[in-house]
Amino acid sequence: MHKRILITGAAGFLGSHLCDRFIREGYEVVGMDNLITGRYENIEHLFPLKEFSFYNHDVTKFIHVPGHLDYILHFASPASPIDYLKIPIQTLKVSSLGTHNALGLARVKKARILVASTSEVYGDPTVHPQTEAYWGNVNPIGPRGVYDEAKRFQEAITMAYHRFHELETRIVRIFNTYGPKMRLNDGRVLPAFIGQALRGEDLTVFGDGSQTRSFCYVDDLIEGIYRLLMSDYAEPVNIGNPSEISIAEFAEEIIKLTGTNQKVIYQPLPVDDPMQRQPDITKAREILGWEPKIDRAEGLKRTYAYFTSLSNDELYNKDHNNFEKYIIR
Ligand code: NAD
Ligand code: UDP
Secondary structure, three states, X not given: OOXXXXXXXXXXXXXXXXXXXXXXXXXXXXXXXXXXXXXXXHOHHHOOOOOEEXXXXXXXXXOOOOOOOOEEEEOOOOOOHHHHHHXXXXXXXXXXXXXXXXXXXXXXXXXXXXEEEEHHHHEOOOOOOEOOOOOOEOOOOOOOHHHHHHHHHHHHHHHHHHHHHOOOEEXXXXXXXXXXXXXXXXXXXXXXXXXXXXXXXXXXXXXXXXXXXXXXXXXXXXXXXXXXXXXXXXXXXXXXXXXXXEHHHHHHHHHHHHOOOOOEEXXXXXXXXXXOOOEOOHHHHHHHOOOOOOOHHHHHHHHHHHHHOOOHHXXXXXXXXXXXXXXXX
16 A cells, blocks of 8 residues: 655645655655645646645645545645735644644544744744754744744644654754745745846845845755654754855845846845844754755756746736735834
8 A cells, every 4th residue: 555645735835846755755645735825836747646636625624634644744834924924814823723633633544744844933043053952032923923933833732742642743944945836926035036037127135135044945855854754753853954145145146147137126124034044954964864965056047947937927927016015124
């Protein structure tokens, strides 16, 4: 019998890459998504496969999946700051009620569950780089609190199921990841800059651009998640690429990559935007034997090739003009 895995958030950026990976590994994959920030296009190539099935379902409602399940990957949740500012209540619900439902399902099915947490649990960190032992610096009532606190609750309830019900659980703390299948208009910095370059607009750097991020190529992340799922380690593990860059320098890299003649323009920094972020991946190295292999130059080349293959409809989708009203500065 095939191993069977449920992937929530299957039509999203990471969920769709995970579906591809587990299909390649010979699993039967059950995808679930309500398409609130995902796209059918990310997984439509899987629909003809008998190893793939899909439920259009909101995981904050009771989850029913017939048949056995060996694993659950709970990845449903908006992930871009613009998305979670647009749909704050759904964001709170999916990582709280949705995680509760996913854990309950895992218990009934005797399945191992891995939940997608985030570097946002560290908030605007005062410890650098961030180790898993750091408890974070999060503003619970700020605009980003809807995401950060829901993810912190997700970690708490996952550990409670692990300790109280002895459920097999895994927690991955994902740092900024990029690659093909990101939504061009999701507001995250990489699609934002590439979209602007392709449309012939200036690149909008928020703040003075000195804030840093550390970008991980999606294939590296997926490998880390796969190894963590197969490991016997229940505490949170950072997965990300420690190569750190300021947003101003990143904008220059995108200008070079795309060959655009546009310039950088500066806009005020959104409230609670973290000033620095870099994963300490000692644990991932030691426990999973994992580290990233694809550097930013290569990862950006592959990602740019994907974005240039998209239609003009997508490039000029009106959503990209609507960001401003959601950002709280
Ligand atoms: P995404 O928005 O592309 O994908 C999320 C998917 O979840 C979407 O397809 C969306 O429709 C679905 N979804 C949302 N709410 C749902 C609900 N109630 N029921 C069913 N489906 C629902 O985002 P992503 O970048 O693929 O992120 C996936 C997961 O990884 C999220 O949990 C996110 O918090 C986490 N994460 C991502 C990053 C990153 O850099 N991409 C970083 C840290 C954490
Ligand atoms: N950012 C920017 N211009 C944009 C979009 C984002 O300067 O058009 C900045 C944002 O303020 C943050 C960084 O880029 O400092 C990364 O933002 P993103 O939304 O990708 O993710 P975050 O790491 O903040 O969750």
